[in-house]
Amino acid sequence: MGRRKPEALIGLVAKYGSSVRKRHGRVVRLLKKKRQCPSCGSMKFRREVAGIWTCPMCSYKLADGAYDTPRLERAR
Numbered sequence: 001m002g003r004r005k006p007e008a009l010i011g012l013v014a015k016y017g018s019s020v021r022k023r024h025g026r027v028v029r030l031l032k033k034k035r036q037c038p039s040c041g042s043m044k045f046r047r048e049v050a051g052i053w054t055c056p057m058c059s060y061k062l063a064d065g066a067y068d069t070p071r072l073e074r075a076r
C-alpha cells in the first residue's frame with residue numbers, strides 16, 4: 001500500500017474538477033475538526049459563518065479565518 005492521496009469527500013459527483021473537489025474536502029475536514037473554546041475550554045467551539053467562530057456553551061465569539069482558526073492556533 002502506498003501513500004494515500006488526499007481524497008475528495010464522497011457525495012460529490014464527477015463535477016467541478018478533481019482539484020476543486022479535493023480542496024473542498026480539505027475545507028470540510030477543517031470545519032469538522034474539534035476545537036477548544038479559548039474562554040471555557042469546551043470542545044464545541046465551531047464556525048458560525050465565514051470568519052465568525054462561536055462557542056454554544058458560553059456564547060464566546062471570535063473573528064478568525066473563514067475556514068480555520070489560524071490566529072487561535074498561533075495564540076496557543
Ligand SMILES: [Zn+2]
Nearest residue numbers: 037040055058
Ligand atoms: Zn466557551
